[in-house]
Amino acid sequence: MSKQQRENTLIDLKGMTKSYTVNGQLFSVLPKINMTVSKSEMVAIMGPSGSGKSTLLFILGLFLSPTEGEYLFDGKNILTLNRGQQAQFRRERIGFVLQSADMFQHSTVYENVEYPLIYARSRPSERPERIHQVLQQVNLTNRMHHSSNKLSGGEKQRVAIARAMVNHPAVILADEPTGQLDADNSQQIMEYFRSISSTTDTAMVIVTHDPNVAEKCDTVLQICNGQLL
């Protein structure tokens, strides 16, 4: 790896292993994965159901600690962070998008996007502009004060994307973000990802089944029997 490459590397996984003990039996989901993601790179992870895609993404987001392996984020080992530091890492460095596009109940679109700012203790006076900005990027400023539960699936996913990027993360982790959307909406969501990645230099790790989605990314990683191809 050249020096320039190293400086450009955001995520560097080495020998990442995750195993679960089920009924006293150890069985491994991810045996010794190596993987890198560069800054502003869009990576698609594909693979059959149960192959460990979500597990990998949870490890990347520090939601799950690996059994073994090394995880460098922006050159720093982040597996040694304590609980509070992990939360801070999630607040400041990553954005997370789920398949089900979960919205906060009894809240408006605006309030949904405000939550990450609240947890980051951002100044209240700075919030409206920032929220407006990210909602503009997913074309939802006109729905800002609508209840988020009344939106369509595609719109909810766009709110989720805006929510994931409101704190200027270095990477957005998306677990099958188009899994519950039709082809048109999937297409649209991928275009938003693409435009965000190019305008903000945010890296994306997108787990998907859909070849059309993967096609839009810079790199496609196949995960099969726990091996990256």
Added chain:
Amino acid sequence: MRPTDLFRISCIQVLRQYRKNIGVALTIILGTAGLIVVLTMGRSIEESICTDLELIGNATRITILFKQLPTTRYPVDKREFKQETIDGLKTIPGIDQVGVIAVRNGYVKVMYQNNISSFQMIAVDDLFWKVHNSSAQSGVLFDQEDLKQHSAVCVLGQRTAQELFGDLDVAGQFISVNNSIFQIVGVLDSISMSDKDRHIFLPITTAQDRISSVSPVNKIYIRCHSWDDVEHVIASIPVVVNSFQPNDEIEIFLPEEILARVKAIALGVKIFVQLALLATLLLGGIGIWNIMMMSVRSRTREIGLKKAIGAEDHDIFFQFLTESLVLSISATLMGFFLGWGGVTITASIIQNVPPKDLFWLSVVIGFSFSLILGIVAGLAPAIKASRMEVVNALRYE
């Protein structure tokens, strides 16, 4: 999380989920209002109930009279209570009033215009009214001044007035009693002495001057200050009497059974009210706890999502705790207003001024209680929620 954000979001969430919270809120509102009314007005209500009960039962009224002689008719019974004895009785602690009465055996002839009838007459002092909790149905009852002046005035029982006049509004009229003219000052109410509504009442001083064969004071009524005083007053009476005149001829009457019954009723009411209050507040607490516990389960994904976007454990912890507190405290505040309304209404019913200091004391107690309630009920769910692992929450469907 900034405290202002925490507070704002908790208020908004509690408000928006009012459907879920309304039952608990109502329980707390009613519990608090009840607590305030009972704490503030309890003493007054109790006094009012006791007064009412006494009015009916005269539970704290002790009667002292002379034992009957086998030959009371002839010659006329001349035994009397001396003025010193009466004054001595007044000094017993726990005594409110001492009223005296003298009777005349047989009837008096009362005449109004051409209407002549016979009625029982009793000669009483002004304290007699107080001892019996009596008031005038119309006009007034004669007072200390009338006694002193030996005024020629009288008070009629209701049936007496009805039979003579066919009317109760007869104050100011003149009648003749055994050929002496008396002016009617008022008619007695019917509750306090229903057994004496066909009587005519004269001031004892005037009666002794003008009506023949009126006995000296031969009966004393004592009104004790409270039920608790009755026992030691009874014990003191023979001792006090003995220091002025022989006490072996007197007899003391006390409505013991009524007193016991009245005491039991009052105690029952008190216990019932307090138990009901306790139950209400407890239910409110369990309600909050249950709602918060259920919401930890139903909000598992929300908790996971919040942690995924960077919420720390203490953010989640304080969110749950604050929601619980906001719910219990806002319900308590509404309870204060309802309670104040209740106090005002109760006060106007029993015709009493609501004691302000007691009200504020009960507000403080109610507030502390709801603070404790909110914390206790919210604590376990808050801890449970804050400790939840992100993966488990995100994988939870």
